[in-house]
Amino acid sequence: xxxxxxxxxxxxxxxxxxxxxxxxxxxxxxxxxxxxxxxxxxxxxxxxxxxxxxxxxxxxxxxxxxxxxxxxxxxxxxxxxxxxxxxxxxxxxxxxxxxxxxxxxxxxxxxxxxxxxxxxxxxxxxxxxxxxxxxxxxxxxxxxxxxxxxxxxxxxxxxxxxxxxxxxxxxxxxx
Amino acid sequence: xxxxxxxxxxxxxxxxxxxxxxxxxxxxxxxxxxxxxxxxxxxxxxxxxxxxxxxxxxxxxxxxxxxxxxxxxxxxxxxxxxxxxxxxxxxxxxxxxxxxxxxxxxxxxxxxxxxxxxxxxxxxxxxxxxxxxxxxxxxxxxxxxxxxxxxxxxxxxxxxxxxxxxxxxxxxxxxxxxxxxxxxxxxxxxxxxxxxxxxxxxxxxxxxxxxxxxxxxxxxxxxxxxxxxxxxxxxxxxxxxxxxxxxxxxxxxxxxxxxxxxxxxxxxxxxxxxxxxxxxxxxxxxxxxxxxxxxxxxxxxxxxxxxxxxxxxxxxxxxxxxxxxxxxxxxxxxxxxxxxxxxxxxxxxxxxxxxxxxxxxxxxxxxx
Numbered sequence: 001x002x003x004x005x006x007x008x009x010x011x012x013x014x015x016x017x018x019x020x021x022x023x024x025x026x027x028x029x030x031x032x033x034x035x036x037x038x039x040x041x042x043x044x045x046x047x048x049x050x051x052x053x054x055x056x057x058x059x060x061x062x063x064x065x066x067x068x069x070x071x072x073x074x075x076x077x078x079x080x081x082x083x084x085x086x087x088x089x090x091x092x093x094x095x096x097x098x099x100x101x102x103x104x105x106x107x108x109x110x111x112x113x114x115x116x117x118x119x120x121x122x123x124x125x126x127x128x129x130x131x132x133x134x135x136x137x138x139x140x141x142x143x144x145x146x147x148x149x150x151x152x153x154x155x156x157x158x159x160x161x162x163x164x165x166x167x168x169x170x171x172x173x174x175x
Numbered sequence: 176x177x178x179x180x181x182x183x184x185x186x187x188x189x190x191x192x193x194x195x196x197x198x199x200x201x202x203x204x205x206x207x208x209x210x211x212x213x214x215x216x217x218x219x220x221x222x223x224x225x226x227x228x229x230x231x232x233x234x235x236x237x238x239x240x241x242x243x244x245x246x247x248x249x250x251x252x253x254x255x256x257x258x259x260x261x262x263x264x265x266x267x268x269x270x271x272x273x274x275x276x277x278x279x280x281x282x283x284x285x286x287x288x289x290x291x292x293x294x295x296x297x298x299x300x301x302x303x304x305x306x307x308x309x310x311x312x313x314x315x316x317x318x319x320x321x322x323x324x325x326x327x328x329x330x331x332x333x334x335x336x337x338x339x340x341x342x343x344x345x346x347x348x349x350x351x352x353x354x355x356x357x358x359x360x361x362x363x364x365x366x367x368x369x370x371x372x373x374x375x376x377x378x379x380x381x382x383x384x385x386x387x388x389x390x391x392x393x394x395x396x397x398x399x400x401x402x403x404x405x406x407x408x409x410x411x412x413x414x415x416x417x418x419x420x421x422x423x424x425x426x427x428x429x430x431x432x433x434x435x436x437x438x439x440x441x442x443x444x445x446x447x448x449x450x451x452x453x454x455x456x457x458x459x460x461x462x463x464x465x466x467x468x469x470x471x472x473x474x475x476x477x478x479x480x481x482x483x484x485x486x487x488x489x490x491x492x493x494x495x496x497x498x499x500x501x502x503x504x505x506x507x508x509x510x511x512x513x514x515x516x517x518x519x520x521x522x523x524x525x526x527x528x529x530x531x532x533x534x535x536x537x538x539x540x541x542x543x
Binding site: 004005008018021025029030033037043046047050051054055058059111112114115130131134135136137139141162165166169 | 178179180182183184186187189190191192193196197199200201203204206439441443456489492494
């Protein structure tokens with residue numbers, strides 16, 4: 001992804017060009033989504049928070065400082081909303097979905113075991129890099145651009161994340 | 176490690192956000208989709224193109240042509256034959272370097288030759304400012320088409336190991352690289368280089384090696400020091416294999432002003448049950464006085480017998496992108512092209528028959 005082009009599209013959207021939305025969403029949603037998913041650990045909730053993130057962010061587009069780091073800005077908004085969501089859910093949900101998901105029909109929202117494990121055992125940056133590179137299909141160079149970190153760091157953390165998961169699965173006899 | 180990657184990929188759809196999220200956002204924000212612009216006649220388009228600096232464009236394109244050729248002959252067709260008898264040898268990655276050298280050589284020649292003088296006159300398309308006429312599209316695409324033609328031609332670039340002359344005895348290897356243009360004209364470069372293993376890591380079925388390269392690239396416009404590195408990762412598991420390689424290669428045009436051309440290549444290849452998927456990305460970057468002035472990205476993807484090339488050229492903060500999809504119909508080659516000339520979009524087909532190129536413009540994409 002070319003950061004310059006993204007900035008141009010942001011400026012275009014701010015100026016009222018609705019066509020720019022597609023490009024902006026397609027080129028930014030994955031890192032935002034995974035940052036949210038890491039916190040809420042539930043696909044449906046993460047999608048809801050992702051939606052809220054874009055709605056709020058794009059309504060307040062004038063508060064984004066052009067040329068800084070748009071994805072980082074979105075991620076910060078997304079993480080705050082995800083934390084709010086957890087707090088709200090903690091207040092509202094009296095039933096223990098995690099212990100008895102089948103009872104409440106919540107099992108369909110559960111993540112596959114490997115993803116659940118990754119969210120539990122990996123550091124946030126390792127998780128995000130692993131998801132971008134191995135799940136969303138981005139090249140390490142693209143992930144590095146998105147996250148604003150060197151490609152060497154992406155390579156290292158991607159490998160570390162894979163090793164951690166493999167070690168745990170091997171201990172459990174699954175890999 | 177491969178199992179983990181495979182598991183993650185297999186289960187990706189269960190995790191990735193649904194497309195409806197985008198529509199929900201769009202709906203909530205009142206961003207109803209609008210029809211895309213279509214290519215249409217415009218006044219002044221041809222004139223603008225002529226002023227665009229064809230030579231400058233051609234300079235970058237020629238380099239891209241050569242870079243693309245790294246992709247096909249070396250990685251797709253297993254490389255070109257080398258060597259007189261008795262053959263001087265090249266390092267294991269001689270192919271890899273040969274094509275980078277050719278790319279750099281072409282770009283160097285272009286930037287130091289007539290094309291350089293045209294750079295400043297390059298006129299940009301204004302974003303969405305006007306619609307492009309078919310002639311403008313054809314002329315512009317003709318320049319880019321050189322890249323795609325090299326996808327169709329095998330052995331467009333060849334290289335040959337030669338004995339290292341005394342003058343360059345400091346280097347371990349020497350080779351000539353010959354690039355043929357569409358008319359059959361050949362340009363030859365020579366590269367002298369050494370490669371050293373910088374690090375090696377082995378873990379079960381995975382091997383990772385890093386190499387450093389140094390050398391000298393000789394083109395028609397002069398001799399340029401080159402420096403670079405290569406990272407190769409290989410992983411095998413029974414009849415499945417996965418490999419990744421990265422190369423960066425810089426030819427210094429002016430050490431005092433920190434001006435150079437940088438070429439980056441990245442390739443991933445995955446084989447499973449007799450089927451191979453390949454993805455490659457190339458970037459050509461021009462730095463002047465330590466500042467990047469031009470960037471070209473080439474993505475190549477081959478899957479299920481279909482080849483796609485995506486080009487993106489960024490200069491002066493503006494961007495042209497073209498996506499070529501190669502198909503065969505009735506023994507002829509057809510290129511389906513989607514282009515975005517700095518915001519002005521066009522879709523069309525190019526039929527290649529008996530050495531001629533026929534453009535056919537359409538307002539709708541053709542389905543197979």
